[in-house]
Amino acid sequence: MKAADFSYHEAVNLQDAINIKAQDDEAVILAGGQSLLPALNMRLSSPTCLIDISKISGLNEIKIEEHTLFIGALATHSDVMSNKTVKDNMPYMIDILKMVAHPAIRNKGTHGGSIAYGDPAAELPALAVATNAEIIVSGQNGDRSINAKDFYLGLFETTINQDEIVVGIKYPLLKQGQNIVFDEVCRRHGDYAMAGLIANVMGSKNDIKDLKLVFFATGDKPDVADKTAELYLDNGYDYDKLKNSLSSEIDFAGDLNSSSEMKLHLATVLIKKVLSKLEI
């Protein structure tokens, strides 16, 4: 299929993009386009106007800023993966991004795009929630910072306003003894997962002091399972108990490749798989 007609506007700067977006309800931001273009090509989305922000300079910066790693919205997944600051300060980010689609998609797909799109099956929104990241958005009233856990409301739904654009994400740097471990189960390499888990752990394998579990591809947004994490801290890995807990804590939504029952099972075994990756 071919996309329906739309007008195309190459934004000259951030303010330009914000202004157009504020004026046109149906205008859509185009960054890397790796999720938007398929929707356009299949006429699942027919916006009146695309605002291309990809040429705006300065939005792809990656830097350390007040104990956080800031990743500019327009940094592509490939940019992030090959960035030395990321490698030195947040090496797990590179391994997570290896699970995102395929190289040619990562060359074009942007960090901010993935965060803003809010696909419940995507890795980065879950990572942002797991790491307590701040999402920086810019709008007519200036910038605001939204904690990732408050950013995602539901299926492809975020707190971002019509006039706002994600400009960057601030990931807190890991403290001494803090680890990010993760895994996902896919039918095929690079596919969206049947279920995935990112765990933010304080402590070592045999001595976990604090634990945050964030699942993806399980429900309608990144699913935080605090009660289940607590249960794990109290009892260790008990499949039945953890499964029960997850079942009450997360509203599992089945898809073509895995039923909700399957997702619940995979989420449970992922706790074991992921935490076994911690060093002793």
Added chain:
Amino acid sequence: MAANNSVNISFTVNGERFNNINVPSRQHLADYLRSQGFTGTHLGCEQGACGACTIEMDGKAVRSCLVLASQANGTNLKTVEGFDDEMMEKVKQNFLKHNAFQCGFCSPGMLMTTKEILLNKKKLTRDEIRSEISGNYCRCTGYQSIVDAIEECINEIN
């Protein structure tokens, strides 16, 4: 219905200049390139899942069905028709030697993916090669011959 929106842009394809051309706003780059005779860029799904349309944009592999022609403004593009340097000639010889294609429809995208693998200059295992090409669909070969060809290219370069 109103006339279709269009955009005025410039870029190069395999060194050939396209200056101040008018493209429909909604046209993806693959369709534009094909309309200009670069028919080596193939379309298999128009959603980025098959890899057949993969081309080089400013030195990086991209899905040309997931880039609007208008987004290519100011870029340098390379399509399979322009893969004629020494390295790519070697790659083609290895593809031929291993019969790393049958119908040839996936080949332009597969060659672009191979090019990017080789430019990264990493020594890869067969599994890693499989991972790198796992976004390029080939219905004919079953992939083994493609992995063979890429493995030989990597060995020659490293």
Added chain:
Amino acid sequence: MDDIKVNQNPKLGSLDRPNSYIGRSLPRENAKKHLDGGGQFVDDLTLPRMVHVAFLRSPFAHAEIKSINTNDAKKSDGVIDIFTAKEIDEVCKPWIGTLGHLGEMRSPEQTPLAKKIARWQGEPVAVVIADSRAQAEDALELIEVDWVEKEAQVNMETALDSNAVIIHPELGNNLFWTRTVNQGDVEKAFKEADAIVETTLDFARHTGVTLESRGIVADWNKAENKMTIYHNGQAPHMMQHIIAKHLDLNEGLVRIVSRDVGGSFGIKVHVYPDEMAVTAISKKIGRPVKFIADRLESFTTDIHARCHKISGKLGVDKNGKILAMEIDDLSGIGPFSMYPRTSAIETNQVLNLSGAPYVIPNYKAVGTVVFQNKTPMCQYRAVGHPIAVAITEALIDKAAYKINMDIDKIRKINFIPDNAYPNKCPSGVPLEDLSHEASMDKLLEIMDIKEIEAQKEEDLKKGVLTGHGVISMCEVTNPSPLFYGVGGAHISSQDGASIRLEGSGAIHLSSSITEQGQGTEAIMKQIAADQLGVEMESVRVTLGDTDATPYGGGTWASRGAGIGGEAVLKAARKLKDNILNIAAAIMQTDKDTLDIEDNNVIRKNGGEGISLKKLAETVYYRGHELPKGTNAELLATASFLIEGIPFVFTNSAMGCQVSIDQDTGIIKINKFWAVEDCGTQINPKLVEEQIRGGVIQGIGGALFEECVYDDQGNMQNATMADYLVPMAYEMPDIIVDHVTTNSGRSIIGAKGAGEAGTGGAPAVIMNAINNALKQVNAEVVSQPITPEKILKALGKI
């Protein structure tokens, strides 16, 4: 020159000579164009004044079309016209997908566009003709159809129930075709059996997913009354006949051009309503018309395959000898039987092929084929094989487990012995020149079963379920007229070759076989150059053009090498004979003292020869120098068809080892082996690549691919992100080896090799998985075998 592979066919002459190309893994130099972006696929073609179409397709599986209003759509930018069934039917006559040789088939008339009722989601209903495809799609959104959705008959298992929705009321019920085979007395034999095993297997619908989708450009030239069709099909002469017949054209003035084809696998050998409509539109508007299916259209309108549920029963004595086999197969084919091959053939092959490698004295098979409101189902690579092989081999493994016998041993004691051919399948279909015993021996030799067994125990200790399987199978190739022609289909089972020596000394060859990537052009060149005694580079080949090639069947059912190749061989030998006669006249010597090597006629005993170039120059430019009465024809043609038997069978043995993650249900294929006996291998590398590509398609069906439908008959996963084709990372390397038993039906001795991988892989993978699951008393019986099905079998969910 590449390594010489041992060629065991004495009819082809010594390998130790110049220009002996048959049997060598030569690279396909002719195909390098694809690596330079120079392929010529249908969508690459642009003709002056060419227009584009987009089809309005039924969004419902079953719906009445009350009215269609195209007024607004016709005003849309770039629209030239919009047609419904009424306009197309003025130009194109309907067809019926039945044949006469397999008992009664019942399928109603089908027209390019649905008239009053749409019967599958995706059936074309109206068509917009516009300056661009995008504009045609814009107009689609403005067409108003008054639909009345009807209840759909989706599930094949309820299609014959008394309360089923009858898809074609004039037929009275949803039965398309049924057949029963009964050899011996199964009931009596089962009573005598020491052990009886039973199983029921499910095979989901899947489809071909050729990377290049279906495409056609139809160009009606009123001045010449000529229709030229650029089409990515497999059988140009069949299409020529069908288009002439249904558009009422002079068949000789219909030209089908099939240049490069981006994979076909049987998908592109059928007559599709949308393609017929495109041809009719060109005739109506007098302009070239292009239609390229998009991926959504591919998924919902390319033929689907499989969709079977089969029950089987096997009885053995205490020594493992098979006494009887019984199967009952049900298949759903959508709302119409496809034209012109019919949708009965997959089930027919299930009945023909089940148990084929084995001596089974008592055999009963029932096949039932029903209509349903889903995409039409028809022949795709390895037609019927996956079902026949899986049921047979699953039952044999079960029997082996039950009587505690090794899985290879039970097969060996039941094989039709290699020295017992000609013989027959349990169904009665004739077999010849097969080698199940030798192939299984070779398979076991390369697999190292002992090491595999040892690893299985090691893995179990680690909690990993590892298992393996071996299977044997027969593969239908090189069909004779008894396949389609006898039933009334105008599909040629004969193929032709024409070869000439040109004034430049070059050789030109044309064949009715087509190229879809298998390497047709390369092997035709190899045969011609080998038999003539010329360098490969001096041969050029024309394929895929009904105006330029001999008449014939095309490429399907693994018939290119065995039938088309034999025609090339015969034509080349004739031309050589002519050349030597002319040379003998010029050189004033006895023809028997001459031969051709490296493009020169040589004297076998030494002395000066003459180059083919000089000889051709003499013939064409200075014919007066030849002795009077010399037959100076430098053009030879030949044809070939298989006579006396329905098919030339190939056989194959396969093995694989899989591991299962008990937590996630993910299956990993660790190793895969295939031994193929396809007789003479013209290019062993290309044979191996047919096996490998075929195996991967088989793995697709076994583990990944499924057209998922909801209860209303809507396909749920009609995109390449949702329909899971095999990608590189999950696929194994495949070790291929060979046994060679030449076909006695031809000089070249080649049999086909394209079906086995796809036909056998689903069986051996399922057996290996069940071998692994057996350790925890679990079993899977439904393909694709997904992680979820594994976890259910394991009782985890």
